[in-house]
Amino acid sequence: MRSGTDQENYDEAIANAWHLYQNSTVSPEIQSILDNPQAQNITPRSTKFWVLVAALRKFVSSENSRLPLSGVLPDMKADTTGFLKLQTVYRQKAAADKTKFKEILYELLDAAGRPQDAITDDEIDTFCKNSAHIKVVTGTNxxxxxxxxxxxxxxxxxxxxxxxxxxxxxxxxxxxxxxxxxxxxxxxxxxxxxxxxxxxxxxxxxxxxxxxxxxxxxxxxxxxxxxxxxxxx
Incomplete structure (x- = not known):
């Protein structure tokens, strides 16, 4: 289908096609955090982080091991119209994922007897966008x-x-x-x-x-x- 030599979009498509053949799974590092007992037993004294992780755990379970979409479209070779359309699709899916995540989060907060505004919308947004990169660092006792x-x-x-x-x-x-x-x-x-x-x-x-x-x-x-x-x- 290539009509000329200067069409980087074809090269990018070929280079990234392997992503389509991969199963949607959570990395072992993230899975170990989701399996942490603190993410499975939310109490009124649980920190914000572990409440968010608990919500992420339920989200991943309901979405076939898929994390919330960050909504950030990687840079690529494309015409402006096509890129903006694809960017809109990404943002809409990210917004839908965030809405579902919030519903799960609010259910957890309600069950723990905590107000829904205990975790702000900005904190939820930041967590969803970076859910693939969360880490737990345990200091020395x-x-x-x-x-x-x-x-x-x-x-x-x-x-x-x-x-x-x-x-x-x-x-x-x-x-x-x-x-x-x-x-x-x-x-x-x-x-x-x-x-x-x-x-x-x-x-x-x-x-x-x-x-x-x-x-x-x-x-x-x-x-x-x-x-x-x-x-x-």
């Missing part, structure tokens, strides 16, 4: 990193335990404790400490809150690194 791993290998006395938290390699621990303490201060006193200059009372209150968190991790005092970070934050 600080208790395992700083306490349990060491306790499992040997019994340490209080001096050794304090030495653990004075090691330069535990800077992240002290930053974490400081963040928790500041959050706890705001929750308890309704304002952030040191908005102008940290006074003695605010420092004492922060240290008291920080100590509670440090004890939960096996420590016994507010370490110099923690106090330093609290003053700087």
């Amino acid at each position: 600080l208790r395992e990193l700083f306490v349990d791993a060491i306790h499992s290998t040997k019994k340490i006395d209080e001096d050794e335990q304090d030495e653990l938290y004075l090691n330069d390699s535990t800077d992240q621990f002290h930053i974490y404790i400081a963040i928790l303490a500041i959050k706890g201060y705001i929750e308890q006193y309704g304002a952030q400490a040191g908005r102008k200059a940290m006074d003695a009372l605010e420092q004492e209150r922060l240290n008291t809150i920080a100590l509670d968190y440090i004890k939960a991790f096996g420590g016994g005092t507010v370490y110099p690194q923690t106090s330093k970070i609290l003053r700087e934050m």
Whole structure:
């Protein structure tokens, strides 16, 4: 059918024809997220992300393993009229998918006793457009990193335990404790400490809150690194 040598659309069609022969399936990476227990048991305390994933899980199940269409038409060689028509088809299908996704999402929110506006339309739109690229990154558990791993290998006395938290390699621990303490201060006193200059009372209150968190991790005092970070934050 090619009528000349300068017709890239034919080359593009040949290069992409293999897509037509592939079954519509969800990637193993996305499927592992859909199979996560947090996506199967939505509660009033579930985060927005997992509520959205739960809705995606039901959508994929009802659409023969197909994710919502992003609505973005890849660039291609075409005349303007043909491209705009195809772009309209893509956008209409994406809008239909989003409508169905929202219906599923609202059913989940209702079942969990949460208002439908708990997740905004913009958040839904962003999630649908990027549903093929969602990821779950699980951080390191600080208790395992700083306490349990060491306790499992040997019994340490209080001096050794304090030495653990004075090691330069535990800077992240002290930053974490400081963040928790500041959050706890705001929750308890309704304002952030040191908005102008940290006074003695605010420092004492922060240290008291920080100590509670440090004890939960096996420590016994507010370490110099923690106090330093609290003053700087």
